[in-house]
Amino acid sequence: MSRSFSDPRTSPEGPPTSSAPSGDDVTLRPDADGDADAPSVSQTAWRGRFVGRFVLLERLGRGGMGVVYLAYDPELDRRVAVKLVTAEGAGEEAATARLLREAQALAQLSHPNIVAVHDVGRVGTGIYVAMEYVEGATLGAWLRERPRRCHEIVAVFAAAGRGIAAAHEAGLVHRDIKPDNIMVGRDQRVRVLDFGLARSSGMRPGTGEGGSSRNGTLGAGNLDLQLTAVGAVMGTPVYMAPEQYAGALADARSDIYSLCVALWEAMHGRRPFAGDSLPELADNVLAGRLVETGDARVPA
Structure with a gap:
């Protein structure tokens, strides 16, 4: 799948068109730095990859049980933080379902002192959580x-x-x-x-x-x-x-x-x-x- 997307850090027109597979093509596996939850597609760079509707732009760091990326939401033309969380070991499917339910519950929270959750979904063996990007x-x-x-x-x-x-x-x-x-x-x-x-x-x-x-x-x-x-x-x-x-x-x-x-x-x-x-x-x-x-x- 080929899509054009805008990187709000560069210009209103965005970066060059990139061939970016959907989130279904993103798997959670170790990257070059040994991070078990970093996305990889056929050992190519993750930048420009789609997770759900979000385009990964830049790795921000690791959080609890996952890796966090700066991403772009082309539908609403805004930057978001996308966290990829994976469940490993016995009962992986049940654990993934639990993570998804809990992320959905977090998405229902609306409070000025909690980072807003915009979207959640499955990706590979885990889930993604798209959140408010806070500078x-x-x-x-x-x-x-x-x-x-x-x-x-x-x-x-x-x-x-x-x-x-x-x-x-x-x-x-x-x-x-x-x-x-x-x-x-x-x-x-x-x-x-x-x-x-x-x-x-x-x-x-x-x-x-x-x-x-x-x-x-x-x-x-x-x-x-x-x-x-x-x-x-x-x-x-x-x-x-x-x-x-x-x-x-x-x-x-x-x-x-x-x-x-x-x-x-x-x-x-x-x-x-x-x-x-x-x-x-x-x-x-x-x-x-x-x-x-x-x-x-x-x-x-």
Whole structure:
């Protein structure tokens, strides 16, 4: 299939015409950098490929369980972010169906502090999620730009909390709240993003039900990386709630806990629990063993 498309970064007329197969021709497989979820078609470049009606333009980075691309929506003449998420292992079809249902649920959310989901669909062995493209900085980058006053930090976290609360009202739990999943846009609006680990709670927020799934995943490693293996504890260790370490299903309280860990870090300039390995960190979190703040200063 051959289509012409416009790249809004170049000119109103767009880039040269490109032969771009549809999303059905895009598979999810490792690329040259070893990313398991990057799209590839007969080992050709992914730029200009269609996923649904969206044209992939540029890779933005990795998120929870997937790779995110800047893309172009030719029907509405706008840039969007497209995330490709794949389900692997046993029960792949059932897992893909679950991911699709949860993405569809996210698409029903409409809140100024949540990144809008424009479209979802199947692609290869997984799904794609087309989202609002936000220009700005992650909360982590925003905090590093310059010293922030206390009221600035509180205002940003309060806005993020309102977005998270809206998701909870809809029965959705994020499961991976952290500074890199909160954006401060150039328009100064705060948005929660990357619901790649989000799932329907299947309960009213706060019931705390869930099955045990803790295993050897908690070995030494990068504490800032997400744990996303099937059947394992899921989230980013330094921000995870105690119940996530214990193998229980995360609920609304887990998101609130993670947001508060990030707030502590923003205020004190350090994280509330020490640990050079996952087992050490988990032990301190489960014991409620906070670090000494010492001379760390809370912003004025």
